[in-house]
Amino acid sequence: MATVIMHNVVSVDGFIADENDDVGPLHDWYFNGDTPIAEGRDQQYDHSGVGSRFKVSRASAEYVRPMWDGIGTIVLGRQLFDLMNGWEGxxxxxxxxxxxxxxxxxxxxxxxxxxxxxxxxxxxIDKAKELAGERDVAVNAGDVGGQIFAAGLVDEVAMDVVPVVFGSGKRYFGHIDRQHLLEDPPVVVQGDGVLHLRFKVRR
Incomplete structure (x- = not known):
């Protein structure tokens, strides 16, 4: 059964982009190391060549590779699809x-x-799980991700926290309007310019 993981790079104060969808320095850590994410990675899943372009710290690479390889389906909102033109398929x-x-x-x-x-x-989410099979479902954070989280459909929350304060912008959890509890993070990995955290959602 697929695990549903809500994931995004995020500022210390909980934003995934500014009001204009500019990510600022949030993705700088993808280019500040000497270890390609694709190195030693199962190439059949690297359709876009992203893994070969990103060079991160060794610690980040060892965290990111298995996570990315485990993903079968991405779930996102229309705004990101339009912004990226769906990564051209x-x-x-x-x-x-x-x-x-x-x-x-x-x-x-x-x-x-x-x-x-x-x-x-x-x-x-039902369709994403069906498509993913035994692999995981990655839910992009933001308004749609927040709706999926609020509906109780997320199993884990993964955050790549970058040391920057945005002050305002697009929130990781969108417009969540009540408290939700997470378990203590079983995964805490310190990369270069990023802290990788992963929490299970408390049921």
């Missing part, structure tokens, strides 16, 4: 993408790509 990790949106897939857009558009978060 080649997701950075995994084989499938589920987009939570009231609008259908753009007509004629990469018909060969395994991209699925659903307007309900529960249906989206």
């Amino acid at each position: 080649h997701p950075p990790v995994g084989d499938h993408v589920v987009v939570v949106s009231h609008r259908p897939k753009p007509e004629g857009w990469h018909p060969e790509a395994s991209y699925h558009f659903l307007d309900d978060v529960t249906a989206a």
Whole structure:
């Protein structure tokens, strides 16, 4: 059964981008080391070549590789899909993408790509799990991720915390309006310019 992991790079004060979707220095750690994420990685899953472009610290690489290799499906909102144009049909990790949106897939857009558009978060996670099989489902943080989290559909929260304070912007948990408890983090990895944390959601 697939594990549903809500994941994103995040500022110390809980933002994944500013109001204009600019990530600022949040992704600098992907380029500040000497260890390619793709090194020793199962290349069949690196469709976009992202792993070969990123060079991180050894500690970050050893954390990121197995996590990325374990992902079968990405779940995201329409805003990120439009912003990235769906990575032109080649997701950075995994084989499938589920987009939570009231609008259908753009007509004629990469018909060969395994991209699925659903307007309900529960249906989206069900489809993502079906597609992922024994691998994991990665939920992009933000408004849609927050809705999935609030619906009780997330098993783990993974945060790559970067030492910067944004002050305002797009929140990791979107517009969560009540308290949720997480377990103590069983994974804490200090990279160069980033702290990797992973929490199980308390049931």
